[in-house]
Amino acid sequence: MRILFLLMFMCFGLFAQDKVTEATIVSQPIQKGKLQAQTSFLGTLHFVNASKVASQTSGVVEKINFKIGDSIKINASLAQVNADLLQKEIQSKQAKLKQAQYIHERQQKELARYKNLLKSESVSLQQYESIEYEQKSQYSNILALTSELESAKMELSKKNIKAPIGGIIVDKMINKGEWINVGDPICEIVDTTSAEIIVDVPSTMLTHLKNGQEVGVIIEKKHYRGKIYAIIPRADTHTRTFPVHLHVENDGSFVDGMATQVLLSSGGVIEGNMVPRDCIVEYLGTQSVFVVRDSKAYAVPVEVLSMQGENAIVRGNLKSTDSVVYRGQDRLQNGMQVRESTINLKNPKK
Incomplete structure (x- = not known):
């Protein structure tokens, strides 16, 4: 019985291993294409706010x-x-305000009574005006006490x-x-939700740059999209370079002060092997793409020459008959058996 259990366990392990070593992917043939020529500059990432x-x-x-x-x-x-004294002060101001309101209410009633007496000439005009003055003075006192109480409450909120x-x-x-x-x-x-990259460029690059322009960014060998939002027209007096600011979306891995590589248009056109930018991955510490040869995936180190929109021009040991993997490449190992997905996935933009 023990031997039978061991054999079943080994068979299950081999079956599971076989399933793991085959991956489902989506690929497309490598194409020749053209993109704007780009120059790589070093930049620094900062959190904006x-x-x-x-x-x-x-x-x-x-x-x-x-x-x-x-x-x-x-x-x-x-x-x-600590707000103990301020709370006591607020209680005192509230009591004073309440007292002033009671006095004002009594004065209003007294003023109404004197008004009737004035009509019957039972009191003099001077007596009436004196009561009226006291009533108005008390109303101003209420306004002052109310303002003081509101100021104290505002001070309390600052605690x-x-x-x-x-x-x-x-x-x-x-x-x-x-x-x-x-x-x-x-x-x-x-x-940390809002990040920017500042890159210094020579004046010869400025004619090829504009606000709103999308650029390729490489951070820790991962590829991102950046967008220029400010080109500062004031040069550094020592380096004679101009700072260019661009937004980049934080995927949760950014830290302030990271070094970045920014690909900026430098004029002209570059031709070569065009692949979807999403197929470029870091494999064993090197920028690579996975190509399919005889139903197996092989990692090919590449150099990114230009990156715009959804596409990139790369240089590497690629064959015209290769198909590049653009879905499922993140879990591949060199030489792994692969099969094309039967799901109708949308092809990347070309």
Whole structure:
């Protein structure tokens, strides 16, 4: 019985291994094509939006609701400053306002009574005007007390320091029990959802660039699409280069200060093997594409010469009879058995 179980287990293992070593893919023949010639420049990635959160009030830090590395949402409570004295002050102002309103209500009734007495000439005009003046003065007092109460409540809301933006806490500048003043920083937040790349280019490149232009970006050997949004018309006095800013969508792997490779149009046209840009992957630390030869997938190292839209021109040991894999390439191994998918997937744009 034990031998039979062992044989069944080995057979199942071999069957499972066979299933793993065959992958379903979608491929298309390599084509010759033309794209605009491009030059590669080094750039630096930065997160666009960062905030050093400052306190708008003074007092003793009573509670801290964050630590470095926390992901927080906009308007999240970051810290609480002690507000005991301010709350007592608000209670006192509320009582004074209530008292002033009672007095004003009594004065209104008194003014109405004096008005009737004035008609019957039971009181003098001077007496009536004196009561009227006191009533108006008390109304102004109510307005002043109301304003003071609203200001105190606004000050109370500042005791709860909230996040002006959502993001990651990258620095912490306060500790519980410390006294902070107005304007003292408590933490720094970086919004990681919005990233930009700054690349410095010579003046000869500026005629080929424009705002809104899509460019290819390579970060840690992964390919991204970037879009130019600002070309700064002021050169660095030392390098005589001009900064170009472009947006790039963060896939969750970005960190501030990363080195990037940006492919910018340099004029002219380049010809070569055109493949879908999505088929370019990092395999064993090298940019590669997988080609199908005799029902097997083989990784071929390539150099990206130009990348625009959905396509790229690459240079490598590619044959005219090769088909390049553009679906399912992320899970392939060199020499793995493959079969074409029977699902009618949409071909990449050409």
